[in-house]
Amino acid sequence: MRIGYACLAIALEGAQLKTCTLKTAQTERVLSLAGKNFAALERMIDYNISNHISFYRISSDIVPFGSRITAGLPWDTAYSNRLASIAAKIKNSNMRVSMHPGQYTVLNSPDGGVVRRAIEDLTYHARFLGQLELDTTHKIILHIGGKYGDAASALLRFKQVYRDLPAAITERLVLENDGSIFRIDEVLDLCHRIGAPAVYDNLHNAINPADKTKSDAYWIKLCRETWHDKDGAQKTHYSQQHPAKLRGAHSDTIAIDPFLDYCRSLPYNAPDIMLEVKDKNRSAVKCVLCASLPNQYLLETEWGRYKYAVLERSPNDYQFIRELLKDKLGDHALLFYQTVERALALSVDTGRAVNALEHVWGYFADMASPSEIRSYRPCGTDICADHSSSHR
């Protein structure tokens, strides 16, 4: 079982994807941006390897407007060395990558222009994965499209378009249930008919259910039958509902207990899981460490990222985790993340926030200039908690 995240590694230096508007999308500019994005991609691949993340979705925006200028733009030859290096790292680390065009790539539209652009978009995606010389276990995920008031005709159109797609696309294409139109039972039926694998998305099925009496594991077992040797291990999408936002909105982070419950419910030989979540790689590291890979060193690094956010909410939890991590031999990942999640759910206390800030300030006090010290302590020797909000 691999666990992965989509497109962006947050808080990773040198990993920001660049783009531009259509107005300024001249050949030279787009080519230059693509080069920068390939460098960012390599950073993320390196990061994934360091963090034992062996599953990753490459952003469709890796080449800005890649689909509409796919034929003309020589990004493959211009950056062949960089792409070869990326490809080698993916293969040597046994990483699996995927791509996922958005809701605007629609193969079954009654509008021929929409269909033509969708095929161009898929051609671009297949070209990118093909350029990396990745085998057909590296997939492109797509939704079926619209129903247009007549599901049967919409499915028929999909089959007709699919039949004529080039093999470079169909050998990678997998279909996913979506949150408002095609349910997982409809996706499964179509996939069996055309011979494409099906990806089960748990949150989409929760808001657009095929059968409310059936479990996630039930659909995952059915989807497994659509995956063959050339497709590699079965893939699924996993996300959790954001508690405050609209139905279908992804959560800020993956709550670890429900995730592990989900994992335990899966059939033997669990599928690869792509997490769809706002904090991206943060949740991927969390889930990897709890579900499959105890790693004390990575847990210490994780603590460095969360500790001050915990301290300004709950000094007790802060102390508890410090003690927990002193034991270098045990597998404390789950208790660690449970405690972090509980602490982060609390609101920030001003006095504690000042205390946490003083901890951080300790790293900079020796190297700060007089003006920086004045801006940190505007009222004199002690930090002014009463007025602090206006100074930070």
Added chain:
DNA sequence: TGACGTCAAGATCCG
């Protein structure tokens, strides 16, 4: 016509 989803670019505001 707006919502949906996404995240930089681009525009504007502020001190």
Added chain:
DNA sequence: CGGATCTTGACGTCA
């Protein structure tokens, strides 16, 4: 002028 904050863009379908 720099940094912070708001708005726009680019895609197609559906209510």
